[in-house]
Amino acid sequence: MNIGEVAKRVGLPAKTIRYYEDINLVRPFRDPNGYRVFTEKDLHKLTFLSRARALGFTIEKCRALLALWEDQTRASSDVKKIARAHLEEIDRKVSDLQSMRKTLSDLMRDCAGDDRADCPILSGLGEPR
Template sequence: MTIGDVARETGLPSKTLRYYEDIGLVRPHRLDNGYRTYDPVDLERLRFLKRARSLGFSIEECRSLIDLQDNPDRSNTEVRRLALAHIAALDEKILELAALRQALEHTVALCPGDGRPECAILEELSGEESRLDTRGKPSSPAACSQRS
């Protein structure tokens, strides 16, 4: 199969296929004219990568998963450990995103949206020091009243 065929078959852009080759995740065969050819094993690996990436696994995590997949003596304990570590990282990211959302909601609440040029949102984004801590709460009770 050519790179175009594989792109259509997997739904991965040709640029991604070339990148995966450049970093050694797949190794298509090269013809004398330099064209890449992919066999069914390559196609299976690319589908695996697409699914793993869609679940948020990093390139290095994918590399580890592929190494485990290629190792007939692998332990499913190691695969499970990698997946659980990824879940923990996702949970951490969810908490960070929730804190960002809360901080932004707080800042938006400071802006009356009444058509005047003064805007607490822009002031907050422009300020050297945010009046919000990393959890999205005012750093002091006076922070809200200073904005009103």
């Protein structure tokens, strides 16, 4: 299967798939004409990557997960460990964002938002904590 068809099926841009080959996440076969030829297994791998990336796993985490995925002798605890660490990272990000949100909305609450220059948002940002 050529790259365009693969791109359509897994929902990744062809450029991204080429990039994934560049960094050795997939190794499609090459046709004598130079075109990449993808097998079902490659498709499966790319689907895996696409889903894992959508969950926010970094490329390196994806690489580790992919290695486990291909290793029939892995222990599910190894996978769960990575997943758990990632879950904790997500939670950290959420709480970071929520604390930003609170600070920002506190600043906004006091801002009239009219045509006067006085603005607690700007003055709040300018002052050291």
